[in-house]
Amino acid sequence: MQLGKVVGTVVSTQKSESIKGLKLLLVQQLSHTDKPLNNYVVAVDVVQAGTGDVVLYAEGSSCRQTAPTDKKPVDGIVMAIVDTWEVGGKEFRVKH
Numbered sequence: 001m002q003l004g005k006v007v008g009t010v011v012s013t014q015k016s017e018s019i020k021g022l023k024l025l026l027v028q029q030l031s032h033t034d035k036p037l038n039n040y041v042v043a044v045d046v047v048q049a050g051t052g053d054v055v056l057y058a059e060g061s062s063c064r065q066t067a068p069t070d071k072k073p074v075d076g077i078v079m080a081i082v083d084t085w086e087v088g089g090k091e092f093r094v095k096h
Contacts, residue, residue, distance in 0.1 A: 001056045001057070002030075002056070002057055002059075003029070003031075003034075003054065003055075003056065003082065003085070004027040004030055004057045005028050005053070005055070006027055006049050006051050006053045006078070007028045007051065008025070008051060009023070009024065009025055009026065010042050012024070018072045018073060019044075019073065022074070023044070023045040024042055027040065027043050027057050027076070027078065033092070034092050041059060041076040042076055043057050043076035043077050043078045044063070044068070044074045044077050045077075046068050046069065046078065047078055048081075049081050053081050053082075054081070055079075055080060055081055056080040057078045058076070058077055058079060059076050060075065062077075063076060063077040082094055
């Protein structure tokens with residue numbers, strides 16, 4: 001799992017039948033200290049996240065282990081919206 005920030009959505013009017021109806025988000029990876037990194041992933045949203053949300057996302061075969069993504073050709077998934085995290089005694093709080 002990685003920390004990321006939703007920076008936008010991906011809209012595709014033509015896509016495989018198996019992924020129709022799935023919301024796609026563009027997620028920028030964050031460091032453990034809340035700094036944006038230069039890595040981006042397109043991920044299926046299964047938790048109703050939106051632009052600006054800090055999220056946990058995963059890549060790889062584990063992305064096909066949720067009910068909405070089971071046996072579908074997805075390689076990125078947003079699985080949680082983050083409120084806080086702590087590193088070395090310092091708490092990082094998401095500003096809503």
